[in-house]
Amino acid sequence: MGTSNWLDDNQQRTWRSWLDLHAQLNARINRQLQAATGLSLSDYAILVELTPEEAEGSLRMFELGERLQWEKSRVSKQVSRMEARNLVVRRHCADDRRGAFVDLTPEGRVAIEAAAPGHVELVRELFFAGLSDEQVRQLGDFAEGVLARLAATD
Amino acid sequence: MGTSNWLDDNQQRTWRSWLDLHAQLNARINRQLQAATGLSLSDYAILVELTPEEAEGSLRMFELGERLQWEKSRVSKQVSRMEARNLVVRRHCADDRRGAFVDLTPEGRVAIEAAAPGHVELVRELFFAGLSDEQVRQLGDFAEGVLARLAATD
DNA sequence: GGAGGGTTGTTGACATGGCAACCATCGACC
DNA sequence: GGTCGATGGTTGCCATGTCAACAACCCTCC
Numbered sequence: 001m002g003t004s005n006w007l008d009d010n011q012q013r014t015w016r017s018w019l020d021l022h023a024q025l026n027a028r029i030n031r032q033l034q035a036a037t038g039l040s041l042s043d044y045a046i047l048v049e050l051t052p053e054e055a056e057g058s059l060r061m062f063e064l065g066e067r068l069q070w071e072k073s074r075v076s077k078q079v080s081r082m083e084a085r086n087l088v089v090r091r092h093c094a095d096d097r098r099g100a101f102v103d104l105t106p107e108g109r110v111a112i113e114a115a116a117p118g119h120v121e122l123v124r125e126l127f128f129a130g131l132s133d134e135q136v137r138q139l140g141d142f143a144e145g146v147l148a149r150l151a152a153t154d
Numbered sequence: 155m156g157t158s159n160w161l162d163d164n165q166q167r168t169w170r171s172w173l174d175l176h177a178q179l180n181a182r183i184n185r186q187l188q189a190a191t192g193l194s195l196s197d198y199a200i201l202v203e204l205t206p207e208e209a210e211g212s213l214r215m216f217e218l219g220e221r222l223q224w225e226k227s228r229v230s231k232q233v234s235r236m237e238a239r240n241l242v243v244r245r246h247c248a249d250d251r252r253g254a255f256v257d258l259t260p261e262g263r264v265a266i267e268a269a270a271p272g273h274v275e276l277v278r279e280l281f282f283a284g285l286s287d288e289q290v291r292q293l294g295d296f297a298e299g300v301l302a303r304l305a306a307t308d
Numbered sequence: 309g310g311a312g313g314g315t316t317g318t319t320g321a322c323a324t325g326g327c328a329a330c331c332a333t334c335g336a337c338c
Numbered sequence: 339g340g341t342c343g344a345t346g347g348t349t350g351c352c353a354t355g356t357c358a359a360c361a362a363c364c365c366t367c368c
Contacts, residue, residue: 005271011282014294018281021297022176023223024304027356042324062346069177074325076348081323098333098346117159126303127172128165131296139296140168142289143175149280150178181326196354216316228355230318235353252316252363315364324355334345 025126032122037115042078043087044119047112050088050104057104060093064102087111179280186276191269196232197241198273201266204242204258211258214247218256241265 007015030041039047049067050057059067065075079102082088087108093099128136161169184195193201203221204211213221219229233256236242241262247253282290 005274007274007278007282010287010290010294011278014290014297015277015281017294017297017301020223021300022180024301026176028304040323060346065346069174071326072347073327073349076346077324080348093346096334096346098331100347120159120161123169124161124165126307127169127300128161129303130299133164135296136164136168138292140164140171142285142293143168143171145284146175146281147171147178149283150182153280184326194353214316219316225356226317227319227357231354234318247316250316250364252361254317309368311366311368313364313366316362317360318362319358319360321358322356324353326353327351328349329351330347330349332346332348334343336341336343338339338341 028126029119029122033115033119036118037111039111039115043082044112044115046078046082046102047087047104047108047115050102050108051112057109058091058101061100061102082108182280183273183276187269187273190272191265193265193269197236198266198269200232200236200256201241201258201262201269204256204262205266211263212245212255215254215256236262 026041033039033041033044045068046064049055049064050059061075061079062072064070064079065072068075070078079088079090083090086105089103089105091101091103093101131139180195187193187195187198199222200218203209203218204213215229215233216226218224218233219226222229224232233242233244237244240259243257243259245255245257247255285293
């Protein structure tokens with residue numbers, strides 16, 4: 001238990017706007033993405049994981065789960081939905097017969113490449129506007145600090 | 155369209171950890187709250203709005219919606235769920251026969267008062283740990299800045 | 309005084325996410 | 339080579355949130 005048992009006004013204000021910020025920003029980005037490309041943020045997240053060169057358009061389910069920090073059931077359902085829309089395909093894994101790969105389809109690649117510029121633009125415009133490199137770094141440090149504490153307390 | 159069409163490494167890292175942070179922190183806080191008190195974050199949010207003195211334990215539906223920036227259907231359903239658990243009650247509004255008040259019940263007040271300390275403690279521990287007043291202020295300014303931009307672009 | 313447009317709130321259909329139970333398989337160890 | 343705990347993945351159930359349609363009511367303006 002800390003010294004004081006409450007948040008001071010400053011913290012209160014920051015916490016409130018922080019919560020608010022997340023809700024608003026998320027909603028806005030989701031809507032933009034949905035309207036412009038038909039993708040949800042979750043679709044986008046999966047596709048982003050599958051595009052880097054080292055992934056070669058293919059990852060195991062559990063790898064997706066680890067990278068995104070998603071529950072395995074969430075990954076499974078998300079992939080099912082995306083498979084139904086031809087954005088990805090499941091492929092059996094020879095080494096481990098329980099396992100499954102998720103492959104990016106050509107349609108999936110087209111979709112992410114079409115979606116990325118507008119999405120990134122919006123993020124830059126709303127989130128990074130007017131921040132100096134130094135401020136961006138501080139924000140990143142802060143976020144990583146909290147994440148570290150989250151991981152530490154498990 | 156900005157000069158560059160992508161995020162630099164610094165921004166990339168910050169954006170990633172920001173997204174991650176939110177997902178993790180939210181999940182953690184929700185679990186703690188749920189486990190310790192049986193309340194969800196949404197329950198908590200509603201109760202918090204109803205407790206300040208100026209509210210006197212009673213607000214109109216639409217006021218709740220405005221303060222929390224929630225869709226009206228979300229408010230409606232959330233209140234229904236909470237009413238079923240005796241945390242709040244709906245009350246007819248005499249002035250406007252379409253309207254409804256939401257009143258905090260004694261059970262609701264007990265619940266929020268029991269939940270608050272542990273919740274706040276966790277927030278302080280995870281989020282504010284090690285931040286100076288000045289850093290807290292900067293964080294708040296940043297959040298409010300983004301919110302202002304969100305509001306401005308509507 | 310009533311027509312029309314904006315509010316307030318509810319509902320239903322649907323998409324999403326968490327949790328727990330489950331199945332199949334793997335791998336280590338005896 | 340069989341047993342057992344851990345791992346990878348799917349499924350069902352439930353809670354939550356969005357959107358669109360609706361119903362009831364308010365208010366303004368003619």
